[in-house]
Amino acid sequence: MLVTEPDQRGYFGAFGGRFVPETLTVALDELQAGFEAVQHDASFQSEFETLLRDYVGRATPLFEAGNLTRRAGGARIFLKREDLNHTGAHKINNALGQVLLAKRLGKSRVIAETGAGQHGVATATAAALLGMPCRVYMGARDVERQRPNVQRMRLLGAEIVAVESGSKTLKDAINEAMRAWITELDDTHYVVGSVVGPHPFPVIVRTFQSVIGRESRRQCLERFERLPDIVAACVGGGSNAMGMFHSFLRDETVQLVGVEAAGSGVESPAHAASVSGGAPGVLHGARSMLLQDRFGQVRATHSISAGLDYPGVGPEHAYLAEIGRVSYAAITDDDAVAAFRLLAECEGIIPALESAHAIAFALQRAADLTSDKIIVVNLSGRGDKDLGILESLS
Amino acid sequence: MSTTETLAAGATRLRAAFEARSGDDACALVTYLMAGYPTLEDSLRHIRTAAASGADVIEIGIPHSDPIADGPLIQEAANVALGNGFELPQLIDALRQEPLTVPYVLMSYINPLLAYGCDEFMADLQATGCCGLIVPDLPLEEALPWAEAARGRGLALVHLVAPTSTDARLRAVMTAGDGFVYAVSVAGITGTRATLPDRIDSYLRRIKTFGDLPVAVGFGISTPTQVAALRPLADGVVVGSRLIRAVRDQENLAEVVADLAAATKGNIP
Numbered sequence A: 001m002l003v004t005e006p007d008q009r010g011y012f013g014a015f016g017g018r019f020v021p022e023t024l025t026v027a028l029d030e031l032q033a034g035f036e037a038v039q040h041d042a043s044f045q046s047e048f049e050t051l052l053r054d055y056v057g058r059a060t061p062l063f064e065a066g067n068l069t070r071r072a073g074g075a076r077i078f079l080k081r082e083d084l085n086h087t088g089a090h091k092i093n094n095a096l097g098q099v100l101l102a103k104r105l106g107k108s109r110v111i112a113e114t115g116a117g118q119h120g121v122a123t124a125t126a127a128a129l130l131g132m133p134c135r136v137y138m139g140a141r142d143v144e145r146q147r148p149n150v151q152r153m154r155l156l157g158a159e160i161v162a163v164e165s166g167s168k169t170l171k172d173a174i175n176e177a178m179r180a181w182i183t184e185l186d187d188t189h190y191v192v193g194s195v196v197g198p199h200p201f202p203v204i205v206r207t208f209q210s211v212i213g214r215e216s217r218r219q220c221l222e223r224f225e226r227l228p229d230i231v232a233a234c235v236g237g238g239s240n241a242m243g244m245f246h247s248f249l250r251d252e253t254v255q256l257v258g259v260e261a262a263g264s265g266v267e268s269p270a271h272a273a274s275v276s277g278g279a280p281g282v283l284h285g286a287r288s289m290l291l292q293d294r295f296g297q298v299r300a301t302h303s304i305s306a307g308l309d310y311p312g313v314g315p316e317h318a319y320l321a322e323i324g325r326v327s328y329a330a331i332t333d334d335d336a337v338a339a340f341r342l343l344a345e346c347e348g349i350i351p352a353l354e355s356a357h358a359i360a361f362a363l364q365r366a367a368d369l370t371s372d373k374i375i376v377v378n379l380s381g382r383g384d385k386d387l388g389i390l391e392s393l394s
Numbered sequence B: 001m002s003t004t005e006t007l008a009a010g011a012t013r014l015r016a017a018f019e020a021r022s023g024d025d026a027c028a029l030v031t032y033l034m035a036g037y038p039t040l041e042d043s044l045r046h047i048r049t050a051a052a053s054g055a056d057v058i059e060i061g062i063p064h065s066d067p068i069a070d071g072p073l074i075q076e077a078a079n080v081a082l083g084n085g086f087e088l089p090q091l092i093d094a095l096r097q098e099p100l101t102v103p104y105v106l107m108s109y110i111n112p113l114l115a116y117g118c119d120e121f122m123a124d125l126q127a128t129g130c131c132g133l134i135v136p137d138l139p140l141e142e143a144l145p146w147a148e149a150a151r152g153r154g155l156a157l158v159h160l161v162a163p164t165s166t167d168a169r170l171r172a173v174m175t176a177g178d179g180f181v182y183a184v185s186v187a188g189i190t191g192t193r194a195t196l197p198d199r200i201d202s203y204l205r206r207i208k209t210f211g212d213l214p215v216a217v218g219f220g221i222s223t224p225t226q227v228a229a230l231r232p233l234a235d236g237v238v239v240g241s242r243l244i245r246a247v248r249d250q251e252n253l254a255e256v257v258a259d260l261a262a263a264t265k266g267n268i269p
Ligand SMILES: Cc1ncc(COP(=O)(O)O)c(C=O)c1O
Pocket: A089, A090, A115, A116, A117, A118, A119, A193, A194, A195, A234, A235, A236, A237, A238, A239, A240, A241, A306, A307, A308, A352, A354, A355, A380, A381, A382
């Protein structure tokens, strides 16, 4: 039987839990209690909803990508336009929710990790709006490849720490943010940016992101008087995907597809497809699917997209994959770049490279289906941040 | 050996190592060194040096790619060890072939142990003569199956407590724990710190009110002066990053350990 909430110990089936140093356990208990309290707190909910509407610009549209549909030649493709959110990605939904929560918890500062920089920008934005100092940990390699977002974070008043350890990407930024949090628990909230980490982070992030799927489901019912056939979203840690999927989990007719980064190919060593190519293991405080060697050391990953370049994945995804409720596909760098260019040329929309993975999947799948089928793709963010990468390819 | 002796062996030897030092306000010296740093052979030599220079208990750190409880010195050592090809089974083999006489425990993050397999790991670890293990990212809530598997092999799963631990958690650890309790000195990560944390004395006394397991305090302790100051407050003092630095900088490890050992009796060089 499908479960949609974690158990007492934070497990979805065999995945999740809390594998953290003792120092953090009490803070996680407090966070859980605080989070449960605000879920039943009308003033919190109305403050959050008002910000999502007036500041973020929600609801985001569901746009029929007619030109893309014609190119694919098959099922109709609709885009959930999370790229139109303030700051240009879905990340702001969670960042605002958690910074508001941090205030309720009586914290005076926030820290965050970031890969592509979108979550860092979103947290810096929420912190600026709500008057909290903010420090963002970012892998040194990502600082290089996502320059524009580094500049944005600085303008927003955030302090940036370039993380030089390990692979110098998202994984190491999370390690460093966790270490910082352990030493600053008293006054600091760690705004985790995806549905990863120890319980209760995966359920907190999913909850704040679930507005995506709630809106999409309603928009489909209003527009088609039925549910879509396929809903697809890219998966790094998995927050835009869980936010999209949550409302559809019990709709058995809706196929849910998470799209991972195949980098140079899932058979090659250079990819970041943890569900398709990993094995169960513990990283960042939770048991989930993980790219690792046979000795349990976490493997180096590769994706052209910094936001998907992560060896783990949220535990709820590992669970949904195991029970077969969600299927996971993987898209290579090359296919993602081709989809990125195509969407720009034929629809006038420049997607984030992360989201371009989901677009590429939809293009491939739509071609196999008839025109009465409907595919909804979560367009998780805009691609301005990726122009440097695209330029370096040509 | 009878079954009961086997079952108790690791925990009992650890307890005895602390209790042997409890006279005259002395405390035990626990030294942390990393396996495979810079090579497996070097690290085994360093461990024997530490044992010969006054370490009462040895902690052998297992390198991990993502050591979230560790500061820069241990992170870097792990990187070097993994870069030089460290593999846990080779360490186990080496310890089996040339057993250490000093009581020792392995300190590893959970994922390398999951990859090894809980039961296989406990069986192989027992065969080395090791006393137990410390897993910094395995809090009480997740520890039960590991603690049971360890006990079944006569090994102690040593729990950690922190200044943030509630009374209920301290009580649970002091009553359910085996061997000794590892008291993390600060809400923080490993590394060397110039001063001891505020209120360390009341924190260590608070732990002791919940039971009589030996308490070893660690994280950030690096100088003989700090060790001497902690001597009346704890049954043992763990020194880690300071020794990793000694290895990195090719200091005379025997002297560094001997000075720390002298400090456990109050003699500051
Ligand atoms: C636009 C965009 N989409 C997707 C992701 C991947 O994260 P998640 O899988 O948590 O949605 C990121 C992360 O940086 C992102 O910026």
